[in-house]
Amino acid sequence: MDYEIIHLPKEKWKGTVIPIKYTTDKYYDVSVNKTYNGFSVEMEKKKFTELLSRDISGKLYEDHWENTYVWGVIANDELIAAMETDQELWSNRIRITELWVSERYQKHGIGHTLIEIAKEQARRERRRAVILETQSCNANAIDFYLHEGFILIGMDTCCYKNNDLERKEVRLEFGWLQEEKKKLNDKDIEIRMETEDDWYDAELMTQRAFWNKHHLGCDEHYLVHKIRHHEDYLPELSRIAVKNGQVVGCIMYTKSRIVDGEDTHGIITFGPLCVEPKWQGYGVGEMLLRETMSLAANKGYKGIVIFGEPDYYPGIGFKTCDNFNITTSDGRNFDAFMAIELAEGSLKGIKGKFHYSEVFDNLPKEEVEEFNKRFPKLQKLKFPGQWD
Numbered sequence: 555m556d557y558e559i560i561h562l563p564k565e566k567w568k569g570t571v572i573p574i575k576y577t578t579d580k581y582y583d584v585s586v587n588k589t590y591n592g593f594s595v596e597m598e599k600k601k602f603t604e605l606l607s608r609d610i611s612g613k614l615y616e617d618h619w620e621n622t623y624v625w626g627v628i629a630n631d632e633l634i635a636a637m638e639t640d641q642e643l644w645s646n647r648i649r650i651t652e653l654w655v656s657e658r659y660q661k662h663g664i665g666h667t668l669i670e671i672a673k674e675q676a677r678r679e680r681r682r683a684v685i686l687e688t689q690s691c692n693a694n695a696i697d698f699y700l701h702e703g704f705i706l707i708g709m710d711t712c713c714y715k716n717n718d719l720e721r722k723e724v725r726l727e728f729g730w731l732q733e734e735k736k737k738l739n740d741k742d743i744e745i746r747m748e749t750e751d752d753w754y755d756a757e758l759m760t761q762r763a764f765w766n767k768h769h770l771g772c773d774e775h776y777l778v779h780k781i782r783h784h785e786d787y788l789p790e791l792s793r794i795a796v797k798n799g800q801v802v803g804c805i806m807y808t809k810s811r812i813v814d815g816e817d818t819h820g821i822i823t824f825g826p827l828c829v830e831p832k833w834q835g836y837g838v839g840e841m842l843l844r845e846t847m848s849l850a851a852n853k854g855y856k857g858i859v860i861f862g863e864p865d866y867y868p869g870i871g872f873k874t875c876d877n878f879n880i881t882t883s884d885g886r887n888f889d890a891f892m893a894i895e896l897a898e899g900s901l902k903g904i905k906g907k908f909h910y911s912e913v914f915d916n917l918p919k920e921e922v923e924e925f926n927k928r929f930p931k932l933q934k935l936k937f938p939g940q941w942d
Contacts, residue, residue, distance in 0.1 A: 557664060559671065561936050562624040562636065568615035572636055572654045577607045580693035584724045586711060597706075599693065602722075606691055612652050614638055619651055623938040625671055627664055634659045637668040639675060641938065642685070647729075648676045650686040667933075669702045673730060675937055677831065683731045689714075690724040704728040737837040744796040745845050747789065748804070753782070755801040756794055758929055763828035770934040773922045774826045777914065781806050786911035788822065790853070791846050795829070795838050803829040803838040805846055808913065810859060812880060814906030822855050823910055825862075843870060851896040858896065859908050864889035879905035 562570075579602050587594045614624050614636065621641035627634050638652035650672055655664050672684050685707065688695045706728055711718050713725035748756060757775045764772035781787050788807040795803035805827040812819040824846070829838045850858065859880065860867065872892040878901045881887055885907065895901045 557627045557629065557635075557662070559625050559627055559635075559664075559667060559933055559935060562614070562626045562633075564615045564622070564624075567624060567626075570614045570633070570636075571611055572614060572638075572652050573609075573611050574652070574654045575607070575609045575611070576692055576694065577605055578602070578691060578693050579605050581606070581691040581722045582693060582696060582726075583722060584690050584709065584711070584719060584726075586719070595709075597690070608689070608691065608723075610689075614652065616651075621938070622651065623675075624652075625668060625935070627659075629659070635664045635668065637672065639672055639938075641679070641681075646681050647683045647685050648672055648679070648681045650684065653686070665698065666702065671935065676730075676732065677834075678937055679939075681732070683729045685727060685729040688726055688728065690726055691722050696726070696728075699728045702730070704730045735835040738797075738833075738841070740841070742797060743802070743838060743841060745793050745841060746796065748792065748794045752794055752801055753779075754928075756804050759801050759830050760804065760826060760828050761926075761929055761932070762831055763834075764826065765932050766935050766937065766940075770936065771922075771926070771932075773917045773919075774828065775929070776917055776922045776925045777826065778804070778806060779925065780913050780916065781808060784808070784911065784913040786810075786913060791822070791824075791849050793842055793846055795842055797833065797838075801830075802833045803827075803842050805839075805842045807846065807850070808911040810908065810910045812859070812904055812906045812908050814904075817906070819856075819904045819906070821857060821859055821904075821908070822850060823859050825860060825914075827862075839866075840870060847894070847896060855896055856900040856904065857893055859891075859893045859910075861890050862892060864892070867892050870894075875908070881907050883907050883909050 581600060581602060582597045583600045585596045615622055619640045621643065622638055624636060624638045626636040634656040636652060636654050637650060640649045640651050642649045653668060676684050688699065706726060708727040710725040714723060715721065718724045757778050760778050761772060761775035764774040786809040788809060791807035793805055794801050805824050807822055807824045810821050810823045812821050827839055827843060847858070859875065872894045874887060874889060875881065875891045875893050876887040878893050880893060882891060893901065
């Protein structure tokens with residue numbers, strides 16, 4: 555079935571009942587035994603002699619959750635699926651507090667897609683894990699979470715009642731843990747110029763890298779397409795990163811200028827610089843940037859001016875442009891407006907207003923939407939804290 559996952563805002567959906575019910579003939583039997591050297595814990599899947607039914611309905615945006623956010627699916631004006639997450643800030647984890655798909659809409663991949671959204675939230679917020687609670691008697695849910703890459707991380711044998719072990723209803727905690735990322739090197743990644751055969755793959759990678767990052771959808775992949783055909787494009791500086799034959803990153807350079815009255819100084823800028831989401835955090839972007847900065851320095855360019863992530867680029871040496879007496883075209887300065895000298899003191903004596911290539915201003919929404927038809931359809935979705 556075709557379905558669209560949307561954000562369910564608190565002001566409209568707070569208190570909505572999520573009718574989570576299940577019937578099962580299987581359970582995971584939990585036993586905790588004291589041994590000479592400590593304890594042993596065992597879990598074994600078994601069958602009930604009679605069917606067990608449980609109603610664990612909940613409500614969205616309960617007051618005891620402090621940082622909740624809810625996604626859902628609506629079909630024929632009816633809520634048919636929902637997932638609520640809470641930012642567990644003290645432990646730097648995302649907790650799924652509610653996950654429900656109406657019985658008649660199960661087996662359509664909705665649950666999997668919702669879980670993937672929770673994982674994406676964790677990646678975007680740099681949380682170390684996604685965690686959730688279920689019960690040892692909810693065998694179908696346990697099997698689903700295991701299939702989605704979750705592992706057992708803990709249990710509470712008296713969460714619901716003091717005889718949870720005997721009742722075969724033990725609270726179980728499952729978690730999906732972010733893998734530790736080790737920096738790649740030039741033996742792992744090939745940095746090279748782009749060929750025409752790489753164009754589609756580079757655009758597709760760029761779309762995935764920026765999708766839903768700054769607004770619903772993105773237009774950076776269309777920008778890559780436009781830059782290649784613009785007079786300000788600098789292909790001799792631009793590069794892609796390739797791993798195992800796949801394009802996993804790219805950086806595109808264009809000419810720009812700094813204007814001080816009647817004086818104009820040539821400068822360069824890059825954008826987009828992006829990495830396939832799967833390979834973000836492995837140092838691919840920094841490898842692209844450092845290699846191309848060296849190329850630009852060798853070709854005599856004095857510096858680079860960008861609009862970029864203020865939490866990332868200062869670590870590579872960028873400083874806010876007020877350090878160089880450079881402002882935006884309308885005379886402003888802010889944290890995301892940065893520059894770097896390509897040689898010591900190379901920007902000394904250069905001041906004025908920065909003007910980037912006009913190619914960045916020519917991205918009509920209707921053209922972007924038409925361009926999107928070339929690529930697999932992606933879900934437009936807002937994540938917590940974006941664009942507020």
